[in-house]
Amino acid sequence: MDAKTEQHQNIVVRFAGDSGDGMQLTGTNFTLATALHGNNLSTFPDFPAEIRAPVGATFGVSAFQIYFGSEDVTTAGDEVEVLVAMNPAALITNLKYLIPGGMVIVDTGAFNDKNLAKAKYLSNPLDDGTLDAYRVLAIDIHSQVITAVEEFGLSHKMALRCKNMWTLGLVFWLFDRDKQSTIDGLKAKFANKPDIANANIAALNAGNAYAETAELPSGIAIYKVPKAHQIPGTYRNMNGTTALAWGLLAGGKLANLGILFASYPITPASNLLHALAARKDYDVITFQAEDEIAAVCAAIGASFAGSLGVTSSAGPGIALKQEAISLAVSAELPLVVVNTQRGGPSTGLPTKTEQSDLLQAIYGRHGDTPLPVVASSHPGDCFDTAIEAMRLATKYMTPVMLLSDGYIANASEPWLIPDFDNYEPFPVTFHDKTEGFTPSLRDAQTLARVWAKPGTVGLEHRIGGIEKSYDTGDISYDPDNHQKMTDTRKAKIDNIAADIPLQEVHLGGSSGKLAVVGWGSTYGAIHQAVKRSIRQGFSVAHIHIRHMWPLPANLQELLAGYDNILVPEMNTGQLVKIIRSEFLIDAKALNKVSGQPFKISEIERAIKSEITK
């Protein structure tokens, strides 16, 4: 058909449907095709905690949002321009994200009385004026799919399962994407079920052909989104979980150590266990423990024995591990603890994102137990922060907390694949000299305790959680010794500030009216908001902290160069509290704890109000 075209530098598309409708699969396929098309992109899967909620229920709606375009894209976007709603529940829960004039694609076949009632629509939104502000593409996808896959003899139910691919075919046409990567993916995924693969491919092709040949309503345009200018190189689509898993493998390699990854299933951290369990051909052993405590303890045991112990969880699980983490602080053993943060407290919002475990990471143990905390700011960054966590853990013989969150873990972005040969190795040297050995020997510079692993002749020794003599490592209840050991443990961690990069300004000048200081997954939204504000002539900079503890050595001085400090966080004010207490700076908080990432516009508004007030 002859459709109009619309030019967009960037655009946000949101797919929404039942959790059984395959929206995440649809989204990831669209993502891959978009990456191959040459756009920059960022994605945000937004799914419910229920695995298979009752069909048609609003709480079972699963969504996948992608922001892509020709500019640097660092968030999944604020305002949806194209919404795909597979049923009334998906429409009622997602319409609020669509901008006026945006396009909504609906499957009229799913808008029956039963589904309308489940979504609590009193009348059909397709004909009661609800959608007047939008461009509506209403198609009976149900019957289109049934016809498209008829020849494969699938049951009615199985045939209907192909409707996500039919819809994807249609969307591919609207955005001028190549469907081949999806066809290849379907063939691989259903290699043992060729009928299913072929039915899905037929549905995909049918949706694509429908769009091309059918007379689409006026006002529906093909979206032209030009390619981005990208740094040349080899790219892959990377989500935070995979980046973190591979970063751990990379860190183990650089440290020349085997890894024991011990974990207990918890949303949204389990995927890290899955990712590493599938990679046991690398130097990693994965251990699904009986509980969170056993997981961290097994990791500590492995570190004692000369591997690098890593454990992973979300907030509630980290709380359970904290006693054992304190043991690792006391015994001065390396350990990496990954916290993929989620909405809290308690079970909270398991599938939604939050940054409310920063204080738990820095302060959440018993006794004086300082340890380094590192935070990832976007999916690809997880690769480098995992390596950094392992470097610090082994160099300083300390547990390290690595913070990710549900958003980063599931979001994906094109990743320029680095050459691993360019990474600086940090091989561990185990102590093996018997002369003068005590388990309390320390490196004069780093203050790190020696690592003498069982199996080494002549270095038999005991360690534990009881306070140890600074000189011999034997049990000591001496008051002065406890003071000295506490001071030493603190000094060891404080010293790390000299071994981490100085804080950079990510965008804007190194002084000015306002610095927006963030950490973790707010990176993208802050970055865009600051960029837009600078374009409008505001004196504002973006500073994003990776080393949350100890803080970079120059941070205080850097922050002093701005009239005001604004700290956006997905919590009620944690980094802002640290900045205020550490630096006596009157930093302001911008907080959001809705389980949804910040919108660019929310931060932009706060910047303006902070500068103009």
Next chain:
Amino acid sequence: MNQAVNKLTIKDYTSDQEVRWCPGCGDYAILKTIQKLMPEFDRPKENQVFVSGIGCSSRFPYYMNTYGFHTIHGRAPSIATGVKLANPELDVWVITGDGDALSIGGNHTMHALRRNVNLNILLFNNEIYGLTKGQYSPTSKVGTRSPSTPQGSIDLPLSPCAVALGSGAAFVARSIDTEMKHLSSVIKQAHAHEGASFVEILQNCPIYNDGIFENVKDKKIAADFRIEIEHGKALIFGKENNKGIRLNKETLTLEVVTIGEDCPLEDVLVHDQTNKALANLIGEMGGDEFPVAVGVIYHNPKPNYVDDLFIQREQLRQGKESGNLNTLLRSGHTWEVV
């Protein structure tokens, strides 16, 4: 066999740390037995690792001149599992108590046994919390008066060996702190077992629970209150050596009989350490009616977690170029931007 290993003596396994248990504590006898036994294993001393939790018994590693890790309450089996997974060459011992292993750490004990991780778990059961000054424990008999149960405890105790059997342990045994020969023999068999081995050691706490095992320990009366079981041997005990244990095949329960009086010798039960049903019955004997069984209650090897883990990994690695990060980073779908 390494010559140097053979030459080791009890002294080599004794650390320079002052032992700080109360005078008369059963732990001294256990420590001495194990220090004396270690050279017999013909294993490098540097490969011995003792891991403990919290409690009186958990101070044990400090007194062994081996690698040792005194960890946190209840978690020794988990930490020991990590040690073993990181280096399967090590002999890993877990030293624990009734509170440590069966109360706060019950979950880890259960799962270490279920998984059959190759650990030697020695549970010093004194039926009391010693280090925290005498509260009743999950193995204390009903009516135990303690600071936290001044009117006597009202909850039923559990049997460590029954818990171990119920958790799927493939090696379950019981011995007594001061019976050096018997304890040595049991620990030797536990050490030889490939997989998790569980040994309950009845241990006297002279301060908070003194004499709790006197019946089974006092040489004058022990013959009537304990039975030394051995695979293939009839379950006979008593001062006169004329009492036996018979299985009532109607009720599937055990009964004490007097041989020659109410039971012919051939009807006395013969211990079969591979029979789980018998082990369950024998392991729970005690109380007023039955003698306490000491010896190997159950031994029936099954696949162990550590071996299977490494076998699986080797299979996975076969024919693969492993460990190249650049290959990993470029695996799957990639594209070039020029």
